[in-house]
Amino acid sequence: MINLIIKDLKLQKKICIIGIAFYIFMIFSLGSASKNIPVEFSTLVFNSLYTLMAVYMVCLSVLYSDAYDEKNKSHIILNSLPINRGTIVISKYISLFIYLMIYLVSILIFSNVLKFVSPNLNSLNIVGILLSFMLAGLIFSIYYPLYFKIGRKLLGMYRLFIWSLVIIFPTIFSKLIKKVPLSTIQNFLNNIITNYKFYLIILSIIAVCAVILSCMLAIKLYNARDLD
Numbered sequence: 001m002i003n004l005i006i007k008d009l010k011l012q013k014k015i016c017i018i019g020i021a022f023y024i025f026m027i028f029s030l031g032s033a034s035k036n037i038p039v040e041f042s043t044l045v046f047n048s049l050y051t052l053m054a055v056y057m058v059c060l061s062v063l064y065s066d067a068y069d070e071k072n073k074s075h076i077i078l079n080s081l082p083i084n085r086g087t088i089v090i091s092k093y094i095s096l097f098i099y100l101m102i103y104l105v106s107i108l109i110f111s112n113v114l115k116f117v118s119p120n121l122n123s124l125n126i127v128g129i130l131l132s133f134m135l136a137g138l139i140f141s142i143y144y145p146l147y148f149k150i151g152r153k154l155l156g157m158y159r160l161f162i163w164s165l166v167i168i169f170p171t172i173f174s175k176l177i178k179k180v181p182l183s184t185i186q187n188f189l190n191n192i193i194t195n196y197k198f199y200l201i202i203l204s205i206i207a208v209c210a211v212i213l214s215c216m217l218a219i220k221l222y223n224a225r226d227l228d
Helices: 002-010 013-036 039-071 074-079 085-116 126-150 152-179 182-194 196-224
Strands: none
Touching: 013 039, 013 085, 039 085, 039 126, 085 126, 085 196, 126 196
């Protein structure tokens, strides 16, 4: 299993370089825009944005790794070796969270370093880290069972979904948010800030259960799959 994880990590050099450039640019931009964020909501806003940044880069890493495996028919090679299919599946889930930890550490470093340039910038904290693991867990608890069921057929749809999310979602979200009364937004954010521990506990339980069930389902589907 360790060798499978190392293999996935070796493929991430180019993506990590892109991620570092992306984080520096985004965090510096956030620092410039932070003057317009109310102080009482700044921690929540920054952690939410850091979460999205980390999960977006994880999506790129997973896409790149899985596309490489499909292109080179790595699944056929691996299944010709004395390796249990369950081990292959579990290694993918572990690699996923290792990617996430690498990107979170990068954000933590850059957000603290760039505070010297932009004093209004908030650094990543434990809430943002937990949110990142929850969101990544929920997203990939859906993705991986489908991937191990249908393989490369899913990659095109996944790629389209990610790029559509990056390009279309910010535009749609900005238009929708303008139609919502400011008082409603403030009440919503106040509720989250007041009860954030409760929400974190509930979401953590849901995410952990989702990942465990997803991994079990992915193993079952992969064991039943005929490889071509």
